[in-house]
Amino acid sequence: MRRSFSSPLASLFVVVMTALWTIPTLGLLATSLRPKQDVADTGWWTVFTNPHLGLSNYHAVLFEGGFGVSGGMMPYLVNSLAISIPATVFPLVLASMAAYALAWVRFRGSDTLFFVIFALQVVPLQMALIPLLQLFSHGFHLGAVTVIPPLGTGNSYAPVWLAHTMFAMPLATFLLHNFVSQLPQDLMEAAVVDGASHFRIFRSIVLPLCAPALASFAIFQFLWVWNDLLLALTFAGGTPDVAPMTVRLAQLSGSFGGHWELLTAGAFLTMIVPLIVFFALQRYFVRGLLAGSVKG
């Protein structure tokens, strides 16, 4: 039995680090379950000696709002879902199509295109925000002809969906291309010899065989969109009509009203969905991460 770095001391270090990494989150959870007065008077670590716990903060933050807001977090929670699901489906479908074309359809310039898409992965979003916002609010006109109609911002989901789809494209195409290009060549050639069209091949061979990769990317993109603040802030405005929970939470965090017990409950609410997704589907998520970075 060989041991590289394992010793009681090393194990202790890992355990201590894990505890350090977990305590802040547990502290937030504990605070969100304590009554208002307790939160104001004592630190959360006193719950062990004085356990007064309940879900009243969650009820307050979801349905009554606190902070002088009526309606609470509920509409924002709905918005988060309504933004995240389409913003995951659209790029997934379009990027898998693009990845297939770049990998298996021979045409001139496909290499150049691939490089351009690859290079665009690392462009900071800030480089595109101002022109995109202008485009969404004014549309695009050539003389008197309206090429792209104005979508408006802050009163529909469309701009947020579109922005997320656009920005996800390079990374999604690149990652899926890695998978699609590794499909067995003879299988593809056999399908062509049998007279299958590209559409047929894509539907019956590529999609089923790449399902794990698609699942990994879907999880990644869903978490990314659910947790995003910048694009939501720019394209969704701040109203309960469209804004997701992250925007609301950032607003609440800025208003010091001594309502810490509600702020913690709100924060934990935004985490519930991602945490469930993460712990339930961790294996796929990690597999997707590793496929992009570890050469086995």
Next chain:
Amino acid sequence: MVVTDAWGGHGGVVHGGVGLPAVELAGSWNDAMIKFGNTAGAIAGFLAVLLLVFFAAGRATGRFARPLAVLIFLGPALLLVLVGLVVPLVRTIVLSFHNDDSTRFVGAANYNWAFGNDSIHQVLLTTLLWLLIVPVAATGLGLALALLVDRMRGQAIYKSLIFMPMAISLVGASIIWKFVYDWRDTSQSQIGLLSQLAIWLGWRHPPNWILSQPLNTFLLMVVMVWVQTGFAMVVLSAAIKAIPDEITEAARLDGAKGLRLFWYVTVPMIRTTLVVVLTTVLLITLKAFDIVRTMTGGNFGTQVLANEMYSQSFTQFNVGRGSALAVLLFMAVLPLVAYNIVQLRKERATR
């Protein structure tokens, strides 16, 4: 018609006034149903159009079959990338050489303003610190943990727990840490965990962390490191496991142990992965925007470039200055872009 539906606007109303919870609940329930209906409609419409196109185009044969396939498979993605990234990128560069309402060409005036302004100097410096410190700290910690956890029992649990912060939003992470640091406001008599620890350790009056410059910037970086260390740990751990046993054994027989083994065997074997992890962490660190905005709003000397760009562009409507700052941010990651492309070319050449 599906397409009008696909714009996802909805006719819900915002509920004002204080109703009974039940009434409120019913109202928000209706609202939710309308929103979900629109969302489902948009997805269904999108897939329906796609299926129609596939069905129609799949019947094409002969000379046009291949160009048509390329157009349909690549067209939407290219259009999105063009309209959403390429054109805006060029336009932002153009806007950065114009005045703030984009009516007059002003040359490098916006850049002169950025480089000649003390508060922007501070912002640039803070941003560079973020981009240097966070990737090194998170990758280093992740590597240490990956090495130490390598032969432990029950390592999946440790990895999972340290990786978990990656799943939550940076806004949520910021609020978690607000509590640790106790961003004190006057209505609160209780203190945060960090101050409490300081008191237990005998520091009688711990400082107000949020106001302690430049410490507060480093405290914000801790949040980002907390979020990303688990990612580095999980990926590097997989890379270490992928090192063939024969290699380690051979090195051992030659008498390599401990640090020497690590430096001359492990590090070279995982070099590629290390670079990928560093790069990814650096890119995610660009999202420091969320942390700075949630925790300090950029006050108390913690402002970074992304937040300054946002505030110039969307709060003060200085489009020229905002664009110039965006270009500067782009410049900061440009070496990374170049490096990545060179690497990819190498890889494809060896295939």
